[in-house]
Structures are given as C-alpha cells and as structure tokens.
Amino acid sequence: MPRISFSGRWIIMLAVIWCLAVLGLAMAQETPVGTVEGRVTSSDTGRPIAQANVWLSPEKEDGVSKNAQTDENGGFLFSGIPAGSYTIHSSGRVHNMPPLKITVREGKLEKLNLSLKAAQPFLNLYIPQRTFLSQEKPKIVLDGFTMSEEAVITLHKVNKDKLFSGEAKFIYKILREPWSTFTRQQLLNSPALEAPTYKKVKITKRDCEGAYQQQIALDPQEAGIYLVTASVGQLEGMGWIEVSNIGLVTKENGRDLMAYVAKLDSGEPVAGAAVKILSGQKFTSPGLTNGEGIYKGRSTPLVPGEPENRLIFACQGDSIAFVTSYTTELGDGKPALYVYTDRPIYRPGQLVYFKGIVRHLSGDTYRLPQQGEARIQVQDRRGTPGYSGRFPLTRFGSFHGQFALPEYASTGEYSLACSFAGHTQTVSFAVAEYRKPEFAVTVEMPKKRCVQGEMVKAKIQAAYYFGAPVVGAEVRYQVFCADYWFWPGEEEPEWGYGDYGSNGAVVLEGKLRTNTAGAAEIPFPAQAKQAAEKNNGVTDRKFTVSVVATEPGGREATAEGSIIATQGEFKICLEPEQSMVAPGEPARFKVTAIDYESRPRSGVKLTVEASQVRWREGEESYVKVERAMVLTDADGRAGFKFKPSEPGSYRLQAAGRDEKGNQIKAFTWIWVTGRDEFSGYRYPELEVILDKKVYAPGEVAKVLINSKEKDRTALLTVEGRQLFAFRSVKLTGKSTLIEIPVPSEYRPNFYLSVGYVKDKRFISQTAEAKVS
Structure with missing residues (x-):
C-alpha cells in the first residue's frame, strides 16, 4: 500500500511539473501586447472631433495596421496591440496632423491627446440638378469651411438673343463641358450677361469641425440659362442652372437629325419650337418642330479644329433646352473603324499590342476597303505623344502592330487614336505600377455543374510563390447566388445573368483558417433560400464563392470560383412563336429538351399547361385553361398550341423529370x-413588347405598349444602322397596340424605342428584333 501511495505522489508531481512547463512555454510564445487610448481635438477651438479617422501603423514591414473612428467625444481605443514602435495619424473632414511616432509597451496603456490643425478655408458650389421649371425653387448646395457666417448668391442670366448671335463664347464652353469653370473677369467682360441679382444666406449647418454642407433654395426664376456664383468672403464657387418648361430629345446618325420637344411637366409635344445647332462657334437654325413636336432635317457637319461635340438647342418663348451631341457620320461609302489593345492595363516597359479593322458601309452590308493605311497616335493623359506609326491595310481590311512603353512611362490613362480616310476612333488603356503579391489563393469547385440541393465543397488553397503553403491564413468568405439562364444555340451557350455583373445575393458568409497544407474547405448547399416557384422564378442558379485570404503578416489575396446548380440533367426551353395574339387565334409554342452540352433529349415526356393570369389586390393567381402531354422527338423538340378566348396575360409552364427523378420546369x-x-395588373412606368423576335422583310410587327400613365404622348423610333422611322404615339389607355411595317432595310436587326416625358424625366424602353 505505501508503494502505491508513493507512486501516486510522483505521478501527481510529474503532472504538475508538466503543466507548469507547458504554461511557461505558452507564456514565452505569447505575443506581448499593450493598449493605445486617446482623444482627438481641434487645435484652434479645443473642441473634440467626432468621426475622425485614426490610423495606427507598425514600423515593422510584417506588422498589421489598425484604424478606428472617434466617438462623439473624440475618443478612440486600440487594444491588444503587439508591443513595438508605431506611427499614429489622424484626420477629420477639415482637420489633419502630421504622423506621430509612439511606442507600445507590454501591459501598458499609452494615453494620447491628438491635436489636429484646421485646413485652409475652402468653398465649393454643388448643383445636383441643373434643370428647373419656372415655378420651382432652384436648389444649390454650399460645401465649405469658412470663418464668415454669410454667403452671397449671385445669378447672371444669359441674354437669349446674344446667346444665339455668337456673343457668348465662354458660355458655350461651359455648356459643352458641365464641370468646366469660369472666372469673375469673364463674368464682368461678357456682353451676353444681363444685370445680376443677389441673395444673402446665413450659414447654419456647421458640423463639429466648423465645416458645412448646406442646401439653399433660391426664389423661382424666369425661364433662361443662369450662371451662378456663391461668395463667402474672398472665396467663390461657380456653376450654372437652366430654368425651362420644355425638354429636348435628339436622335442622330451623323447625317440626319431628329429632335423631339415636349413640356417637362406634362410631356405634351411642343409645336413650333425653334431648333438651333452650335457647331464650333457658329449657329445654324434649321427649322421648327411640327404638330407632333418633332423636327427632322440634316445635321450640321463638324467644323475641323473645333470641339468634336455640338450643342443642339430648342427654344419656345424664353424656355431653352439643349443637349450635347457627340455623333460621328457613318453612311454609304464612309469607313467604320474598330481598334483595340490586347489588354486594358500595362506596366511601364511592357509591350502594347493593338489591332484594327476597317470596313465601308454599303446599303445594309459592309465591304472591304480597296487599299489605304491607318495612322496610330498614342498620348498620355497630359497630351504628351508616346508613339505614332502608319500601317497599310491587309487584304482583309485589317492592320496590327505593337510598341513598347518606356520604363519611365508615367502612370494613368493613355489614348490610342486610329485614323483612316479622315475618320478617327479612339480607345484608351491604363498604365500602372505593379507590385507582385507574395502569395496567391485559389477557389476550386468539385465540378462544373451540380443539381440544386446538392452539398458542394469548395476547396481553398493558399500558397506563397516560392512554393510553401500559407499556414494559418484567415479566410473570409461569402457565397453568392444568382439566377443563371442557359440559351442553347446562341453565340454564348452558357451565358449567365446575375443582376448585370453582380454575383447576386449573399446566402452564406463566415471565416476559417488554412491548415498546415495551406488548404481549407467551404461546404454549402447549392439551394436558393427563397421559394422561387411562387414568383415563376424556377431557374438554374449560379453560386459564386468569393474569398479574401490574409496571411499572418497581414497581406491579402482574393479569389473567386463558381458552380452552376441546375434543376436536373437537362434543360427545358419554352418559347412562343408570337408574344401576342388576338382572342380566338391559336397561340403556338416550341418546347425543347436539351442537356448542358447542347445535345437534344429525345423521348422526354413533358406536361404543358396554359393559365390565365388574374390580379387581385396586387396578388397574382392562375386559372388553368389548357393542359396537354407532349413527347420530344429525335431533335428534342415538341409543340404545343391553344386558343385563348379572353384578352389578358397568360402563363405557360412545361414540366418533366430526368432519369434521377429531378423535376425540371x-x-x-x-x-x-x-x-x-x-384590371389589377401592376403596370410599370413603361413596357414594350414585340409579338415576335424574328421578322421576315415585308411583315408587320405588332407592338404592345404598357404604361401606368394614361393619356400620355410618347415618341416612337425605329433604329439600327441609321434612324429608320419615328413618330408620336398617343397612349390613350394603359395598354396600347400599334403596328409598324418591317421593310428589308431594317436588316439584320432593329431596335424599337418608346419614351415619354414626365416630371422632367424621359422614361424609355427598347425592344430588339431580327430581320431575316
């Protein structure tokens, strides 16, 4: 028994010694930390500065920087800061301080009082909206930091007669370039300005630093163009506004001009409005709008050596409306240029490869140029020439070349201008410094596609460029979900839609760390959270995993990976032969079953249902009117038709199952x-529906215009390689049906646009169709 007790005591003692050793080792390995606390104040007033930014940067290259924002009392706190030497810096909206070196000591609290010096006084004038009706109060915004408590607003009205007589040259520049500035001397010397009016305003919206952003409502003004100056002491801000009751919409194809003038409030067309064009410094007055508010005529050619943008004006009484036109002439015999570089961004010293294509437009087709050479000129953002050369066209009407950027090339945007037969096209590329990252991270999906509902495991791998894995990297991740549309037979058979470039909505996010192999794994279900079928949203989904990996030294790398989650092993495509029919007419539909390698699925049983859409208190319901079973043929195709008896909207659904039992709709x-x-339909502001996607030359297109606005006059245009047709359309009801002929000149495709003016906005929608 004593033997057992003796042994037990030794075991206990050894255990205690082992625990103390481990604790000591842990304490030895633990990073010593301290705390930094402080307050940010203004040196001129002594008052605390709220929402000031504070940055704490280590002097060691492998350290991690911290930043914080002060509270309402100007206070800030950094805790758990590794001991060592740091630089601290703070700035507010108009206050700043030079960097300050500090030392963070283990277990100590460093208390700081950061006194920030005020910036030099400044004043900016912002005009978020430039056009106002004559009964409106124009609104401007003063953004500044000044000692004075009063601002003086001055309005200089532009004399209409002198504006159109060529006596307002510096004003033309302001209207052409909305962000250009002017001087008080120009105001005093211009013969085109009438006597100014003044308004004094108290500055009352200062923040804790004394800066302000204050909106000012001016008195309603007579129609016209006004230059606006805001003065506080010796500081000035300048801009312009337009007071007008008419709006102007223009369409050009280089040779022809269509101008549409309407009242800004009601949208009614304005007859008898004078159209004037400023090209260079010279005005022409081609004509007046007709009873539909439309003017059609020849456009004024550009003046060599003058600005490339015209100003097109419309006038009725004292109301003036104008637009800036950047059109280039393209017609029979005129060359069309297309030039591009191999990349959008380069480093100094790299080679820039470029290629150009030249074609002549003849009728509705392009033809190759017989001969000629293209000239290339490259400039940096300051206009400094960087390269020039001449290149003869190949027999294919193309050219290509290359040039080297100097090692000392300045960074920023460069322009590459291609000229041929007196016509020029310009593209841009960027030059930027580049620092190669020290490690990279990748996201790898287990496969290209999966079926919705499957569990997907995305593999993350982080590695240094010299080959070693990044161990213990923090990986912040987000999983996005977006609708994905598969269109077999198109140029891009796997084109996906995700809110125009967005990855969609975030469905999962979190953090994890890489293991000893620099790897990590993100599991997620490939299933959208919402019940999409209720809103007819049954579709494939694209899941994107986006990661930001931070290695222990604080450096970051990013990566993305995507997988398509399908409804099943194949896709059903349901397409109407016509988007619109009349009651009693047969509505025909093409049904196709095709897999994701664009191979047809034959012998697939599908159920097709037609339902009339009913609206009640904003909710949709469906009344079934027809149901049929169809079987796909050897090409994976089937057909369905029914005769709707009542007007309205109808929903068609095709459903089937794959070999694994997955339901596909x-x-x-x-x-x-x-x-x-x-009744009950939630009409949008504007919706344009064509009855077909493809028309044969000579057919008549039916166009349905839906709008919640009744009794509006809309502008309808048909456009393609030129402005084919235009006219006004009276929207007497919320649904308006019109017909337009489709001649062969519309080949290969055309765009039908409908738009109307309401509350100073031009609301428009466009539908596209092919002609074949």
Missing part, C-alpha cells in the same frame, strides 16, 4: 390583346 408568357387596360 420552364415558364413563358404571352399577351392576348383586346383591351386598353387589364
């Missing part, structure tokens, strides 16, 4: 015409 819609308003 597709939806489409058609309109059945016959009413000028469908």
